[in-house]
Amino acid sequence: MPFELHPIGFVRSPIVDRASAPRQGDEGAPDAWIELTAPVLAAVEGVEVGDELIVITWLHEARRDVLKVHPRDDESRPLTGVFATRSSDRPNPLGLHRVTALELAQGQLKVGPLEAIDGTPVVDIKPVLRGPR
Amino acid sequence: MPFELHPIGFVRSPIVDRASAPRQGDEGAPDAWIELTAPVLAAVEGVEVGDELIVITWLHEARRDVLKVHPRDDESRPLTGVFATRSSDRPNPLGLHRVTALELAQGQLKVGPLEAIDGTPVVDIKPVLRGPR
Numbered sequence: 001m002p003f004e005l006h007p008i009g010f011v012r013s014p015i016v017d018r019a020s021a022p023r024q025g026d027e028g029a030p031d032a033w034i035e036l037t038a039p040v041l042a043a044v045e046g047v048e049v050g051d052e053l054i055v056i057t058w059l060h061e062a063r064r065d066v067l068k069v070h071p072r073d074d075e076s077r078p079l080t081g082v083f084a085t086r087s088s089d090r091p092n093p094l095g096l097h098r099v100t101a102l103e104l105a106q107g108q109l110k111v112g113p114l115e116a117i118d119g120t121p122v123v124d125i126k127p128v129l130r131g132p133r
Numbered sequence: 134m135p136f137e138l139h140p141i142g143f144v145r146s147p148i149v150d151r152a153s154a155p156r157q158g159d160e161g162a163p164d165a166w167i168e169l170t171a172p173v174l175a176a177v178e179g180v181e182v183g184d185e186l187i188v189i190t191w192l193h194e195a196r197r198d199v200l201k202v203h204p205r206d207d208e209s210r211p212l213t214g215v216f217a218t219r220s221s222d223r224p225n226p227l228g229l230h231r232v233t234a235l236e237l238a239q240g241q242l243k244v245g246p247l248e249a250i251d252g253t254p255v256v257d258i259k260p261v262l263r264g265p266r
Contacts, residue, residue: 002137003191003254005225008216024262040224042200046217056189056227058136067175083141083258084179091173092138092256094189094227121136123225125216129157 005058007121008043009036009109015117018061022115023072024086025097031112034122044109044125047101052128055097055111058121062093095120098128138191140254141176142169142242148250151194155248156205157219158230164245167255174240177258184234185261188244191254195226228253231261 013032015021022029034055036044047053066089068079082090095116103110109125146165148154155162167188169177180186199222201212215223228249236243242258 002139003193003256004135005138006135008224040200040216043214043216043224045201046213048217051217054229056225056229060136067173068178080179081176083173083176084181084184084260086259086262090257091141091176092189094257096187096189096229096259123136124223124227126219126229127217129219 005123007037007058007123008040009034009122011057011114011116011118011120011122013114013116013118015115018117021117025099025113025115027115029113029115031102031110032114032116034109034111036107036109038107041107047104047109047125049101049103051101053099053101053111054126054128055099055114055122056124057095057097057116058123059088059093059095060121063089064091064093066090138256140170140191140256141173142167142255144190144247144249144251144253144255146247146249146251148248151250154250158232158246158248160248162246162248164235164243165247165249167242167244169240169242171240177242180234180237180242180258182234182236186232186234186244187259187261188230188232188247188255189257190228190230190249191256192221192226192228193254196222197224197226199223
């Protein structure tokens, strides 16, 4: 019984393929726009420039049948279960991206840094919690 | 075109309903077991006791048609878009839980603190990244 995720937006980024995408946002990723879908526009009201956010993406080019990888594709590192890594190849290819809200325009949210490629579906946006986490 | 998430495990917790669940793990949540499904057991190899993890759940009792809420159900706070809150009611009801790995047994992973209720499907487990994030 699968659960159905619907895109709430799509990434618009100068990064167009996985090969040129940084592995993590803090490894030189650019800023990017999230184009929100019309049905969820009300859900972004209250997000303000400067907010620290977690963007959750659906890594649509990832493989779902991969259970072990060499971390960071470094074959000198032993095969490791994907739940102990940030591999995008994993049973449910969700991406977590910690970003800053940079600009809000008509139905669009600029954030950065974001390593997801152009066209990546966004499935949720959450504030980073204050305090110990 | 929805994306299909498949459970990779289920939460086994003394918390049995939403009314008695803390809002966040650091607000008094208990430790809990994640019973992993057989097909993904290899993916947890490499997770070690003491690791800081992010567990992603599917909040199966949440409402998906809610776009604005009073944060923390406090009606003195203005209605706010759910993407600016950690409301479990949201278009794609994914839960993010930062936990510590406490014990690994046969196909089960004990973590804590975890505010998700008993029976909550788990859809992904990721390590917390070292460094600035």
